[in-house]
Amino acid sequence: MMKTLIIYWFRHDLRVSDNLALNHACDLACELDAELLPVFCHTTAYGCLRTTQTIWGFARMSSHRQAFLLDTLVDLRQQLSSYQLELLELDGELCEQTDFFAYVAKHYDDVRFVCEDIAAPEEIAQRKGLQDLGFSVQAIWQSTMLNPDDFEFELIEMPDQFTAFRHKVEAARYTVRAPVPTQLARLQTLPSSTMQQLILHFGAKRIGEKHALTHDQRSSFPYWESAFQGGSRSAMQHLANYFSTDLAHSYKQTRNQLSGVDFSTKFSPWLASGALSAPQIIHALQNFEQTHGKSDSSYWIWFELLWRDYFRFLHRKYGAQLYRPSGLCKTPIELPAFDPARFHQWTHAATGDALIDAAMCELRMTGYVSNRQRQQVASYWLHELAGDWRVGAAWFESQLLDCDVYSNQGNWLYLAGLGTDPRGYLGGRWFDPQKQAKQHDADGRYRRLWNML
Numbered sequence: 122m123m124k125t126l127i128i129y130w131f132r133h134d135l136r137v138s139d140n141l142a143l144n145h146a147c148d149l150a151c152e153l154d155a156e157l158l159p160v161f162c163h164t165t166a167y168g169c170l171r172t173t174q175t176i177w178g179f180a181r182m183s184s185h186r187q188a189f190l191l192d193t194l195v196d197l198r199q200q201l202s203s204y205q206l207e208l209l210e211l212d213g214e215l216c217e218q219t220d221f222f223a224y225v226a227k228h229y230d231d232v233r234f235v236c237e238d239i240a241a242p243e244e245i246a247q248r249k250g251l252q253d254l255g256f257s258v259q260a261i262w263q264s265t266m267l268n269p270d271d272f273e274f275e276l277i278e279m280p281d282q283f284t285a286f287r288h289k290v291e292a293a294r295y296t297v298r299a300p301v302p303t304q305l306a307r308l309q310t311l312p313s314s315t316m317q318q319l320i321l322h323f324g325a326k327r328i329g330e331k332h333a334l335t336h337d338q339r340s341s342f343p344y345w346e347s348a349f350q351g352g353s354r355s356a357m358q359h360l361a362n363y364f365s366t367d368l369a370h371s372y373k374q375t376r377n378q379l380s381g382v383d384f385s386t387k388f389s390p391w392l393a394s395g396a397l398s399a400p401q402i403i404h405a406l407q408n409f410e411q412t413h414g415k416s417d418s419s420y421w422i423w424f425e426l427l428w429r430d431y432f433r434f435l436h437r438k439y440g441a442q443l444y445r446p447s448g449l450c451k452t453p454i455e456l457p458a459f460d461p462a463r464f465h466q467w468t469h470a471a472t473g474d475a476l477i478d479a480a481m482c483e484l485r486m487t488g489y490v491s492n493r494q495r496q497q498v499a500s501y502w503l504h505e506l507a508g509d510w511r512v513g514a515a516w517f518e519s520q521l522l523d524c525d526v527y528s529n530q531g532n533w534l535y536l537a538g539l540g541t542d543p544r545g546y547l548g549g550r551w552f553d554p555q556k557q558a559k560q561h562d563a564d565g566r567y568r569r570l571w572n573m574l
């Protein structure tokens with residue numbers, strides 16, 4: 122009898138519920154009477170087993186990020202095990218797993234991959250690497266709040282400016298799909314002994330213990346506490362907790378604050394790892410609005426998630442152009458040479474500007490910093506320290522618990538004036554550190570919290 126294996130490749134969608142791509146893999150497995158194997162790859166860019174250095178000499182993934190991912194994977198494994206599935210964790214890029222492929226080819230007649238679609242160059246190359254080996258890979262778009270297939274325009278024609286995009290989308294009143302339950306319970310073909318052997322043989326040695334990290338109690342996202350841990354369980358609990366309060370009605374007024382666990386939603390680390398989906402948030406938001414009424418503030422949560430979508434759609438439109446040194450700028454830009462001393466000042470909170478140093482200290486110590494402070498430190502790096510925007514983006518990628526390739530690249534390009542902003546390179550978006558300190562930390566509380574005053 123023909124043996125078919127469907128490999129579900131988890132990427133930045135580390136959840137079981139509301140996972141359209143995983144549901145598709147289930148459908149396929151049911152239809153073909155196939156076994157389903159969930160796989161996650163610890164790559165040097167995204168994994169707990171090892172990391173690589175950037176060309177500027179720092180780890181691509183900090184220990185904070187690794188610890189959060191580790192918890193996310195523990196949670197994912199538990200969820201899968203309730204459907205008798207075991208997550209196979211591979212050490213390295215999927216397309217480099219030659220022995221694994223030889224094994225599956227020996228034991229299965231047909232092997233197919235399903236995964237979420239990611240429109241960023243590194244992730245596109247990962248998928249292409251697999252396709253170049255001759256595998257069928259079905260990639261399903263699922264990481265946005267809005268479904269681009271609903272748009273009456275092609276993404277290639279989407280307005281470049283956020284405001285124009287937002288107006289278009291608002292006018293059309295696109296709805297957000299309801300979250301979908303997992304289909305894993307439908308699976309008929311349980312893992313065979315071949316698959317058990319395969320997991321035993323190729324499963325990467327798991328890290329049982331986290332790195333010895335100092336937990337800074339000043340964190341605005343204390344990920345080591347159960348309420349903020351990686352994984353869907355904590356994410357769903359946090360979502361429920363957030364909307365059981367009135368915080369959504371004051372969100373717009375508080376979101377520019379600098380510190381604390383509830384001045385903003387804190388959905389981002391779970392969204393970035395995929396433990397939580399944007400439709401799950403919107404569904405909870407709509408339930409909240411039904412019982413507690415709508416407000417400008419509660420609408421603003423949708424609005425901010427639209428920024429997230431916008432950067433994703435820009436990736437679909439412009440692809441690798443967003444990764445050129447000059448971004449979307451038509452003329453080449455000469456970027457400043459890397460100055461290790463200045464970079465050290467910035468990353469080690471030694472610029473001498475108390476507000477900037479406080480934020481850079483918070484980022485390094487905790488892996489999270491508010492949106493306002495991200496804007497300020499990015500502006501400081503670009504304008505005051507005359508830094509290369511790509512180095513700043515890479516440092517954020519390394520440090521942020523919520524590192525998301527689209528939002529990080531998009532925001533850095535936007536601030537550097539190399540995205541869709543018509544003002545051009547460093548033409549706008551300068552944040553005056555002194556004015557910002559007066560406006561957002563008049564009493565010095567934030568700077569004192571990080572011992573900078």
Ligand SMILES: Cc1cc2nc3c(=O)[nH]c(=O)nc-3n(C[C@H](O)[C@H](O)[C@H](O)COP(=O)(O)OP(=O)(O)OC[C@H]3O[C@@H](n4cnc5c(N)ncnc54)[C@H](O)[C@@H]3O)c2cc1C
Binds near residue numbers: 385
């Ligand atoms: C230079 C720079 C780099 C950034 N890098 C990242 C990143 O790697 N990952 C990331 O998730 N966000 C990034 N952001 C956006 C934003 O700072 C964070 O999403 C936000 O601070 C996360 O906290 P929160 O969930 O409490 O946000 P909230 O204010 O509660 O917002 C709710 C959600 O809306 C989305 N959102 C809010 N602001 C933005 C924005 N400017 N761009 C895109 N989405 C947004 C996020 O998904 C967020 O979780 C970056 C911003 C800047 C200025």
